[in-house]
Amino acid sequence: MRDGALKRRALGAWALGGLAAATGAWAAPSGAVKITFAELYKSRTVMGMAFSDRTLQLAGKPVAIAGYMAPPLKAESNFFVLTRQPVSICPFCSSDADWPLDIVVVYLSGTVETLQDGSPINVIGTLQVGSSVDAATGFVSQLRVADARVQPL
Amino acid sequence: MALCLSLGSMVHAAAIYPIDRAAILAGSKFDFKVEFDQVVQAQDITLTVNGGDAKKILGATPKLISNEDGLNASSLILRDVILAKPGSYTLVASAPGQRLEVTWEVYPTGPRKAKNVILFIGDGMTIANRTAARILSKGIKEGKYFGKLSFDDMPNMALVGTSGVDSIITDSANSMSAYTTGHKSSVNALGVYVSRAKDNFDHPKVETITEIVKRKTDMAVGIVSDAEIEDATPAGMVAHTRRRSEKAVIAEQLFLSRADVIMGGGSAYFLPQSVPGSKRKDSNNFIDLFKFDGFEFATTDQEMKDAAAKPKTTKLLGLYHPENMDGALDRYFLHKNTVEQFPNQPDLTDMTRAAIQVLSRNKNGFVLMVEAGLIDKFNHPLDWERSVYDTIMLSNAVQVAKDFAAKHHDTLILVTPDHTHGASIVGTIDDSKPGPDMRNKVGVYEDAGYPNYPAANKDGYPESVDVSKRLAFFYGNTPDYYETYQPKLDGTFVPAIKLSKDGPYVANPAYKDLPGAVLRVGNLPQSADTGTHTADDGLLTAMGPGSERIHGFIDNTEVFRTMVDALGLAPVSTKADLRKSKK
Numbered sequence: 001m002r003d004g005a006l007k008r009r010a011l012g013a014w015a016l017g018g019l020a021a022a023t024g025a026w027a028a029p030s031g032a033v034k035i036t037f038a039e040l041y042k043s044r045t046v047m048g049m050a051f052s053d054r055t056l057q058l059a060g061k062p063v064a065i066a067g068y069m070a071p072p073l074k075a076e077s078n079f080f081v082l083t084r085q086p087v088s089i090c091p092f093c094s095s096d097a098d099w100p101l102d103i104v105v106v107y108l109s110g111t112v113e114t115l116q117d118g119s120p121i122n123v124i125g126t127l128q129v130g131s132s133v134d135a136a137t138g139f140v141s142q143l144r145v146a147d148a149r150v151q152p153l
Numbered sequence: 154m155a156l157c158l159s160l161g162s163m164v165h166a167a168a169i170y171p172i173d174r175a176a177i178l179a180g181s182k183f184d185f186k187v188e189f190d191q192v193v194q195a196q197d198i199t200l201t202v203n204g205g206d207a208k209k210i211l212g213a214t215p216k217l218i219s220n221e222d223g224l225n226a227s228s229l230i231l232r233d234v235i236l237a238k239p240g241s242y243t244l245v246a247s248a249p250g251q252r253l254e255v256t257w258e259v260y261p262t263g264p265r266k267a268k269n270v271i272l273f274i275g276d277g278m279t280i281a282n283r284t285a286a287r288i289l290s291k292g293i294k295e296g297k298y299f300g301k302l303s304f305d306d307m308p309n310m311a312l313v314g315t316s317g318v319d320s321i322i323t324d325s326a327n328s329m330s331a332y333t334t335g336h337k338s339s340v341n342a343l344g345v346y347v348s349r350a351k352d353n354f355d356h357p358k359v360e361t362i363t364e365i366v367k368r369k370t371d372m373a374v375g376i377v378s379d380a381e382i383e384d385a386t387p388a389g390m391v392a393h394t395r396r397r398s399e400k401a402v403i404a405e406q407l408f409l410s411r412a413d414v415i416m417g418g419g420s421a422y423f424l425p426q427s428v429p430g431s432k433r434k435d436s437n438n439f440i441d442l443f444k445f446d447g448f449e450f451a452t453t454d455q456e457m458k459d460a461a462a463k464p465k466t467t468k469l470l471g472l473y474h475p476e477n478m479d480g481a482l483d484r485y486f487l488h489k490n491t492v493e494q495f496p497n498q499p500d501l502t503d504m505t506r507a508a509i510q511v512l513s514r515n516k517n518g519f520v521l522m523v524e525a526g527l528i529d530k531f532n533h534p535l536d537w538e539r540s541v542y543d544t545i546m547l548s549n550a551v552q553v554a555k556d557f558a559a560k561h562h563d564t565l566i567l568v569t570p571d572h573t574h575g576a577s578i579v580g581t582i583d584d585s586k587p588g589p590d591m592r593n594k595v596g597v598y599e600d601a602g603y604p605n606y607p608a609a610n611k612d613g614y615p616e617s618v619d620v621s622k623r624l625a626f627f628y629g630n631t632p633d634y635y636e637t638y639q640p641k642l643d644g645t646f647v648p649a650i651k652l653s654k655d656g657p658y659v660a661n662p663a664y665k666d667l668p669g670a671v672l673r674v675g676n677l678p679q680s681a682d683t684g685t686h687t688a689d690d691g692l693l694t695a696m697g698p699g700s701e702r703i704h705g706f707i708d709n710t711e712v713f714r715t716m717v718d719a720l721g722l723a724p725v726s727t728k729a730d731l732r733k734s735k736k
Contacts, residue, residue: 041429044494046420046452046472047440048430071654090654101421101430131427142429 032062032124037084040102040143049101051129055143059129063145065104066122066153073137079107082123082145105134105141106148120153166190169246170346170357171336172318173255176710178262178335179239179723181365184357185211186348187229192220193248200229201245210236222351230357239725260714265721266698268518268563271509271554272332272716273304274386275547276325277529277540279573280692285537285624286544288578289606290613302545303552304568307694309703313712314690315572319347321688325529326397328571328709329389333522334359335713343385343403344393353395354402362713363390363410365722366520372720373413373467373515375508379478379501379543380526381419382407386571390522401433408439408446413515414508415443416457416471417526418478430475443470453497461507469511473498480527482542485614489644501525502549509557518563520716523550532574533683535634536646537626538618545613558697565700565719567712569693572686575629582638584621591638591669595625628684632675635664649675649682658682 035058042052067082071090081087082104091099106123125148133140167190171183187200195217200207208214215231229246236242239261246253275282283302287293291300317327319339327338336359339347345356363374378387383400391410392403404422407415423439424431444450449460451471460466474495481500483492492498499507505523512519525547531540551568558564580601586594596602605622606615618640625638634648649658657679664670677685693712695703699719702711717723 044430044475046475046495048424048428048475051429086654098432101432131429133426138434140426140434 032064033058034064035127036065037067037102037104040104044101051142055127055129058127061127062125063127064122064124065145066120067104069119069121069150070099070103073139078110079105079134079139082106082121103141104143104145105139106150107144107146108148108150122151122153123148124151125149167251167253168348169244169253169255170348171255171257171359172346175255175257175336176714177236177257177259178365178714178717179259180235180237180369181335181723182233182235182358182360183336184359185215185229185231185234186346186357187215187246187253188221188349189227189246189248189251189253191226191248191250193227197249198229199245199247203241203243207244210242221349224349226349232358239723260723261725262718262721262723264724265719266563267565267719269513269521269561270519270565270699270716270719271521271523271558271567272712273547273551273554273566273568274329274332274522274524274526275528275544275568275570276380276386276524276526277532277572277574277686278525278544278547278570278691279532279576279687279689281537281576281578281626282528282532282541282544282574283692284578285541285626286548288604288624289541289615290545290548290609292608293603302548303555304548304694307566307568307696307700309695309700311693311695311703312690312706313569313693314706314708315570316688322686323572324397324686325385325571326389329386330359331709332569332571332712333361333363333389335710335717337710341397342395343389343397344391345395347395350395353399354393356393356395358393361389361391361393362520362716363412365717366720367411369722370720371515371517373512373517373519374410375414375512375519375521375523376407376412376416377414377501377504377508377522378417378524378526379480379504380417380524380530381422381477382415382417382472383419383422384417384477384526386524386526387415387417387522401435404433404439405437408442413467413519414469414471414511414521416451416469416473416504416508417524418472418474418476420452420472421475423472440470440472454499454503455497457499457507458503461510464514466511467514469507471499471504471507477527477530480531480539480543481546481614482539482618485612486616486618487642489642500549501543501546502553505550505553509553513557513561518720520720523554525550529571529574531645532576532628533685534646535628535631535648535684536641537576537624537628538640539645541626542614542618549613555696563698565695565697565716567693567695567700567703567715569712570691571709573689573691574684575687575689576626577629578624578626580625582623582625589669591636591671594638597625601625630677630684630687631673632658632677632679632681632683633660634673634675635660635667635670636673637664637667637670639667639669648684651682 041049043050068086070081070087072080073092125145128144168188170186202210215229218228221228236259243256315323317323318337324340330338383403385397388403421432425436425438448468448470451457528543580597632649702715
């Protein structure tokens with residue numbers, strides 16, 4: 001635990017968030033528009049889910065979204081999955097577990113190694129909308145935040 | 154070296170599939186596999202059937218896999234074996250230092266006596282489900298009920314043993330496989346014997362009733378459930394996989410099965426991965442594929458009824474929810490879970506009616522499986538009211554089949570659980586009893602009296618479960634949870650959750666502060682988030698031609714035998730064979 005703490009301080013003091021969600025009165029950095037998980041999709045039917053008008057308007061623009069980091073595929077990944085609620089079963093680890101349908105895949109400039117999964121975080125970056133397959137892993141996503149940086153909540 | 158199958162499957166233990174004491178329908182297909190526990194050479198293997206050359210009986214020489222999946226052990230495999238001649242078959246496989254032996258019974262059937270077979274699965278429907286459903290739905294006074302559930306008066310009844318190859322406790326996958334193939338399987342597996350093959354789709358297969366019917370007859374097949382249509386029970390009608398979780402492939406196997414009516418939840422596995430909400434990992438659009446194949450497609454109750462009513466409809470795909478559908482208590486009364494988001498879900502009663510309407514257009518008859526899948530999905534999280542309301546719904550659905558059978562006497566109907574749960578009714582909970590502790594409001598013996606649910610409406614449902622004197626319905630096998638002694642009016646109970654990714658399941662703190670809530674420490678392992686299946690016998694009832702076989706205690710594989718016998722799928726042709734078939 002100690003080594004990890006030192007590493008985190010050396011990289012600019014990522015604080016370890018507690019498990020309690022603290023979404024309160026956090027203001028997005030200027031330029032990035034705040035969007036929440038609840039706003040991402042406008043409907044869910046037998047034939048699938050539809051992006052909300054807000055999501056479509058923010059495609060390609062800087063956004064800020066709060067959520068939980070799911071256990072990463074590998075510690076050195078440059079991407080992780082952001083979920084609305086903490087994920088208790090690691091879908092990458094078990095083929096029986098499904099990802100929630102409203103996940104957002106976050107591509108970082110650096111790696112995820114130093115982040116504590118399960119803590120509430122804010123992700124700031126460029127929103128990408130639409131189905132895409134990750135070239136390296138084959139992971140499919142509907143929504144992504146690219147060139148992202150992460151702030152603890 | 155003697156073969157010890159009772160040890161269960163270890164990675165390198167030698168085995169023959171099908172296993173010892175397998176009962177095989179004459180003329181049905183199966184994969185034959187021998188697993189040696191070391192590398193052997195072809196010239197050192199002897200394989201005999203009833204003491205004679207195996208190749209003559211099996212139809213071909215099994216292929217030798219010298220080193221299976223890098224395990225330093227050899228296997229023999231021969232796929233799609235058919236044994237047409239009824240009788241006892243003893244297989245001996247010998248290699249240096251080991252000898253494996255199994256005996257199979259290959260059985261014929263009598264002549265066809267049923268035109269149609271309808272198999273109802275009340276998933277996880279344990280005896281307490283039936284009793285509570287009868288109390289709530291029919292009413293009881295001074296010890297006598299005012300009516301019976303639709304399956305209560307069927308003339309034939311049996312206790313059913315549900316255990317599988319690997320365990321006394323089954324899940325819905327291998328228990329359904331026993332009904333649909335007549336072969337035992339292992340937990341999580343469908344339509345295969347679990348071998349040491351690494352690939353989920355490489356295990357020795359056995360033929361499903363859907364495949365047999367489609368191969369040997371021109372009958373129609375229907376698969377209906379209120380769970381995801383790729384879930385274990387409906388999947389059991391068509392699937393071959395070591396893992397029930399292979400739902401995307403199961404959706405494909407449903408399409409390839411040529412079943413004529415396929416209806417339920419689980420649309421997420423029919424949508425291509427590009428569509429938000431899809432759970433597929435490829436670009437296949439199965440809804441389009443079914444439509445191109447001539448299926449009518451329905452996504453609501455009204456669309457289902459309209460499609461079924463059209464005289465030209467002989468193929469119908471109905472997908473009414475991306476995941477599991479909602480149960481009767483929510484759809485009619487509480488409006489929780491996803492009912493507001495999906496307000497047009499059909500009831501299983503109407504799904505049964507629509508399926509029969511379409512399937513009965515086939516003059517050659519039909520096999521229909523209808524599952525009330527949520528009885529189990531509500532028993533697991535200890536939400537008994539929701540589970541019992543869906544038991545009442547099953548009674549309504551079975552009534553539709555009985556009404557059909559009254560006009561079509563050549564219809565065999567079976568109603569059974571696949572496995573049971575650890576639930577019982579112990580008395581009543583009376584809010585007017587004095588004191589703050591809920592447990593002292595549980596009335597037992599003479600203090601139980603009778604509950605005060607309102608009389609059931611015309612569909613058999615009391616319009617409120619939130620009454621002051623309700624059934625004390627408890628589960629004996631639980632994780633840690635908070636017992637509230639109350640119905641869960643805000644949504645399905647979530648008894649236990651993980652507070653940390655690697656931690657145990659603990660009592661869900663969301664219920665901790667409800668009035669009267671008490672922590673009940675569980676007796677299940679801390680890896681269990683809900684209640685679990687039990688080994689208690691299931692209760693099966695049956696009526697119609699072929700139901701005479703149902704009595705006493707039967708193994709669950711006998712349900713398959715009853716269906717194929719009623720349909721005459723391996724009729725005897727000689728007097729000698731007739732003598733054998735009278736067993």
